[in-house]
Amino acid sequence: MGLLEDLQNRSGNQCELCGATEELKVYEVPPVSTGGLDGSLLACSTCLGQIENPDTVDSNHWRCLNDSMWSEHDAVKVVAWRMLNRLKSEGWPQDLLDMMYLDDEVLTWAKATGEGQDVADMVVHRDSNGVILENGDNVVLIKDLKVKGSSMVAKQGTAVRRISLDRENAEYIEGKVDGQQIVILTKYVKKL
Numbered sequence: 001m002g003l004l005e006d007l008q009n010r011s012g013n014q015c016e017l018c019g020a021t022e023e024l025k026v027y028e029v030p031p032v033s034t035g036g037l038d039g040s041l042l043a044c045s046t047c048l049g050q051i052e053n054p055d056t057v058d059s060n061h062w063r064c065l066n067d068s069m070w071s072e073h074d075a076v077k078v079v080a081w082r083m084l085n086r087l088k089s090e091g092w093p094q095d096l097l098d099m100m101y102l103d104d105e106v107l108t109w110a111k112a113t114g115e116g117q118d119v120a121d122m123v124v125h126r127d128s129n130g131v132i133l134e135n136g137d138n139v140v141l142i143k144d145l146k147v148k149g150s151s152m153v154a155k156q157g158t159a160v161r162r163i164s165l166d167r168e169n170a171e172y173i174e175g176k177v178d179g180q181q182i183v184i185l186t187k188y189v190k191k192l
């Protein structure tokens, strides 16, 4: 059986978020590396459209989470948690969130897309052009940099592969230059 059939069986052929029975599709809950039956849910086009386009969210539609947040399936809980976070300024979603309990593992999954974090709390790293940097990116130095605590100079044009981000400070990244791990200011790099 395919994933769609498995999900149809699991859900009794209804949207696992709102219970609708029409236009049901597989939704692989991002990040899709989870995948498979446990990483997916069956959702209707109304739910899917609003999940994918935050601008079109109709908060009343999501009153359905009052029921579906109690699902036994982690994928459903994760999406419920994300949507409640998106809507929490309305009040009632925050009340539901307060009642909701997710295991650490499931909570980590739920947070993996950045949903639920206040923008102010998010540490976003950007290069000299304002392009967002992520762990594992490759960057190039846009000027010669003296390496603190050594006589080494990292030359302009040097590629730094697989950088790691400083979790606390959006201005710092780390990477290897000439085999040495150094801290670099994001304003002196350009993403490759």
Ligand SMILES: [Zn+2]
Residues within 6 Å of the ligand: 015, 016, 017, 018, 019, 020, 043, 044, 045, 046, 047, 048
């Ligand atoms: Zn639905």
